[in-house]
Amino acid sequence: MTLxxxxxxxxxxxxxxxxxxxxxxxxxxxxxxxxxxxxxxxxTAQGYEQTTIDEITNAVDVSQRTFFRYYASKEEVALAxxxxxxxxxxxxxxxxxxxxxxxxxxxxxxxxxxxxxxxTIESVVPVELxxxxxxxxxxxxxxxxxxxxxxxxxxxxxxxxxADREGLDVDTDPRPRVIVAAFTGVMRMTGRLWGxxxxxxxxxxxxxxxxxxxxxxxxxxxxxxxxxxxxxxxxCTTHTSA
Amino acid sequence: MTLxxxxxxxxxxxxxxxxxxxxxxxxxxxxxxxxxxxxxxxxTAQGYEQTTIDEITNAVDVSQRTFFRYYASKEEVALAxxxxxxxxxxxxxxxxxxxxxxxxxxxxxxxxxxxxxxxTIESVVPVELxxxxxxxxxxxxxxxxxxxxxxxxxxxxxxxxxADREGLDVDTDPRPRVIVAAFTGVMRMTGRLWGxxxxxxxxxxxxxxxxxxxxxxxxxxxxxxxxxxxxxxxxCTTHTSA
DNA sequence: TACGCTAATGTCAGCCACTGACAATTGACA
DNA sequence: TGTCAATTGTCAGTGGCTGACATTAGCGTA
Numbered sequence: 333m334t335l336x337x338x339x340x341x342x343x344x345x346x347x348x349x350x351x352x353x354x355x356x357x358x359x360x361x362x363x364x365x366x367x368x369x370x371x372x373x374x375x376t377a378q379g380y381e382q383t384t385i386d387e388i389t390n391a392v393d394v395s396q397r398t399f400f401r402y403y404a405s406k407e408e409v410a411l412a413x414x415x416x417x418x419x420x421x422x423x424x425x426x427x428x429x430x431x432x433x434x435x436x437x438x439x440x441x442x443x444x445x446x447x448x449x450x451x452t453i454e455s456v457v458p459v460e461l462x463x464x465x466x467x468x469x470x471x472x473x474x475x476x477x478x479x480x481x482x483x484x485x486x487x488x489x490x491x492x493x494x495a496d497r498e499g500l501d502v503d504t505d506p507r508p509r510v511i512v513a514a515f516t517g518v519m520r521m522t523g524r525l526w527g528x529x530x531x532x533x534x535x536x537x538x539x540x541x542x543x544x545x546x547x548x549x550x551x552x553x554x555x556x557x558x559x560x561x562x563x564x565x566x567x568c569t570t571h572t573s574a
Numbered sequence: 575m576t577l578x579x580x581x582x583x584x585x586x587x588x589x590x591x592x593x594x595x596x597x598x599x600x601x602x603x604x605x606x607x608x609x610x611x612x613x614x615x616x617x618t619a620q621g622y623e624q625t626t627i628d629e630i631t632n633a634v635d636v637s638q639r640t641f642f643r644y645y646a647s648k649e650e651v652a653l654a655x656x657x658x659x660x661x662x663x664x665x666x667x668x669x670x671x672x673x674x675x676x677x678x679x680x681x682x683x684x685x686x687x688x689x690x691x692x693x694t695i696e697s698v699v700p701v702e703l704x705x706x707x708x709x710x711x712x713x714x715x716x717x718x719x720x721x722x723x724x725x726x727x728x729x730x731x732x733x734x735x736x737a738d739r740e741g742l743d744v745d746t747d748p749r750p751r752v753i754v755a756a757f758t759g760v761m762r763m764t765g766r767l768w769g770x771x772x773x774x775x776x777x778x779x780x781x782x783x784x785x786x787x788x789x790x791x792x793x794x795x796x797x798x799x800x801x802x803x804x805x806x807x808x809x810c811t812t813h814t815s816a
Numbered sequence: 817t818a819c820g821c822t823a824a825t826g827t828c829a830g831c832c833a834c835t836g837a838c839a840a841t842t843g844a845c846a
Numbered sequence: 847t848g849t850c851a852a853t854t855g856t857c858a859g860t861g862g863c864t865g866a867c868a869t870t871a872g873c874g875t876a
Contacts, residue, residue, distance in 0.1 A: 356843050356852070384832065395855050400834065435794065473723060480722035481715060484766070498798050506786055507793045509763050514790065517759030521751050524726070544748055548756065549794050551749045552677065556740050598823070598872050605824095626861065637826050642863065818876090825870070834860085841854070846847105 364402050366392045369457055371409040376464040380410060380472045407478045410469065413453060413462050414479065418486055420452060421445045425493055434494045434508070438515050439545050446538050463532060470527035480520075487516050518544050606644050608634045611699055613651040618706040622652060622714045649720045652711060655695060655704050656721065660728055662694055663687045667735055676736045676750070680757050681787050688780050705774060712769035722762070729758050760786050 370391040374383040385406060389399050403409045425441035432440065453462045469475045487509075495501065495508040502508055522544045526537045612633040616625040627648060631641050645651045667683035674682065695704045711717045729751075737743065737750040744750055764786045768779045 354844070359843085360853080385834090386832085396833090397835090397856080398854060401854080404834095406833070433797070476726070477719035477723040480726065481719040484718070484722065484762075487763075500798070506789055507798060509767075510760055510786060510789050510793045513759035513763040514756035514794065517755035518752055520726075521729075521755040525751075544752060547748055547752050551752045552756065552791050552794055555675070556742070556749060596872075601872090602824080627863090628861085638862090639827080639864090640825060643824080646863095648862070820875085821873085823870105823872080825868105827868075828866090829864105831862105831864080833862085836859090837857090839854105839856080841852100843852075844850085846849085 363392065363394060363398070365456060367394070367399060367402055368409055368412055369461075372413070372457060372461055372465050375410055376461065376468050380406075380468060380475060407475060410465065410472075410475050411479060411482065413457060413465060414469065415482065416452060416456070417445075417449050417462075418482075420449050422486070422489060422493070424448075425490065428497075430497055434498060434511050435515065435545075435549070437497065438490075438494075438512075439542065442519070442541055442545075443538070446534070450534070459534070463534070466523075467527045467532070470524060483516060483520065487512055490516070514548060515545070518548055605634065605636060605640070607698060609636070609641060609644055610651055610654055611703075614655070614699060614703055614707050617652055618703065618710050622648075622710060622717060649717060652707070652714075652717050653721060653724065655699060655707060656711065657724065658694060658698070659687075659691050660724075662691050664728070664731060664735070666690075667732065670739075672739055676740060676753050677757065677787075677791070679739065680732075680736075680754075681784065684761070684783055684787075685780070688776070692776070701776070705776070708765075709769045709774070712766060725758060725762060729754055732758070756790060757787070760790055 367388060371383070371388045374387060374391075385396055385399055388409075389396050403412070421441060424445040425438060428437040428441055450459055453459050457465075469479050491502050491509045491512045494512055495505070498508065500508055519541060522541045523537070526540055529536070609630060613625070613630045616629060616633075627638055627641055630651075631638050645654070663683060666687040667680060670679040670683055692701055695701050699707075711721050733744050733751045733754045736754055737747070740750065742750055761783060764779070764783045768782055771778070
């Protein structure tokens with residue numbers, strides 16, 4: 333048991349250091365990646381529900397049973413890369429200077445994660461495929477549902493991280509959970525807007541995220557009906573209709 | 575087509591006014607409710623995954639096919655009552671005086687909804703069964719996922735409502751979505767805490783909700799490390815472990 | 817009251833995601 | 847090279863869910 337297993341079912345990609353480096357492990361990695369790419373390509377091209385497991389396994393020349401030994405479910409393949417990205421964000425938050433406040437730290441973690449995340453993705457699938465996958469997830473009810481559930485688990489981890497930074501106890505003080513809930517709520521909303529909008533670029537997503545986060549505090553603090561205060565309609569808008 | 579159909583698949587309960595009042599419609603209502611109760615009772619007693627559709631339909635003496643004509647999926651039965659409750663909340667928000675600010679209005683809508691919601695539930699299933707159902711949803715991954723997705727749809731509706739109240743355009747101004755995202759984020763968190771906690775009462779849930787919401791603004795505004803400000807560890811805490 | 821219409825239900829065959837059990841294959845390592 | 851263990855394939859089966867078609871049962875009417 334020298335492998336690093338992160339998820340409940342199915343192993344993660346080997347974590348850089350300490351690869352079993354045998355021929356056997358190499359083949360496994362190949363199969364895993366091949367299944368992932370074959371799946372994402374078909375999902376994004378013809379739709380998630382329209383793609384059967386058999387279609388994927390035939391393309392990679394393995395049995396259906398083998399697929400389920402690598403990925404616990406059809407949903408898991410679809411969400412595999414997204415999960416990698418989210419883990420990067422958590423790591424980015426973990427190394428933020430303790431001097432930063434919680435919201436500040438989370439905001440900066442997102443900003444810094446964006447730069448490294450690109451390479452991480454590319455090591456598995458083309459970034460462009462990842463983008464299409466993300467938008468597919470947002471528009472596929474079954475996938476969106478599972479994605480949201482995982483986000484909640486992420487939220488739990490973030491709350492503990494924030495609590496540690498501030499020297500608080502999550503089981504006693506609600507504030508870490510509250511601020512994390514607010515933060516992730518806004519982040520999810522941003523992702524959804526981006527998914528519906530026209531500008532599919534990564535920069536657009538980054539800009540929207542940062543802008544919306546910067547709106548959070550004023551939105552809760554100021555009186556909306558007396559203009560002139562900071563905030564107001566601004567850059568992070570989309571025109572989904574018309 | 576005189577029926578009020580709310581959800582995409584499967585009709586809702588008849589909406590008080592204008593019931594077709596025939597023997598036929600009455601039987602339908604009976605079957606629908608019988609399926610619901612049979613399902614929830616088994617789900618909460620022996621677990622969601624451990625209950626098959628056949629088990630439910632046998633208890634009600636209808637065919638499996640009939641079940642799927644009433645409820646589009648196994649998940650839909652499980653979430654049917656919760657959906658009713660959420661609709662009540664939206665209605666409560668809709669009738670809030672326009673003078674109230676968005677956060678204030680949402681907070682008060684929850685508070686006022688709690689009082690009427692009890693009767694609404696009882697007209698379909700015992701409140702106690704509803705409570706058990708809610709906790710089951712929180713602890714069943716497949717159900718939690720779908721529940722969260724529906725919450726997102728709810729969020730969209732709330733954002734438009736808030737925007738209308740404030741005379742803003744959701745497609746132009748991010749603030750309605752931002753504040754709704756923060757609010758619902760905190761509400762979901764509350765529900766999760768309640769589900770894990772010991773106090774299973776309805777009052778406990780209400781108290782926790784209100785307290786957490788009241789923490790939102792201070793959590794974003796104040797400096798946590800200089801105590802003495804409003805907020806701080808308070809009533810809405812749970813001791814999930816130890 | 818009998819009759820036709822249509823809504824509701826039952827029956828059946830079948831798809832697809834997913835699983836357990838067991839046999840066959842194939843790296844790894846002495 | 848031969849043994850051991852990991853990996854894969856095969857196969858049978860379960861459960862959610864759907865389409866097609868036959869059957870039953872309210873409902874309005876002659």
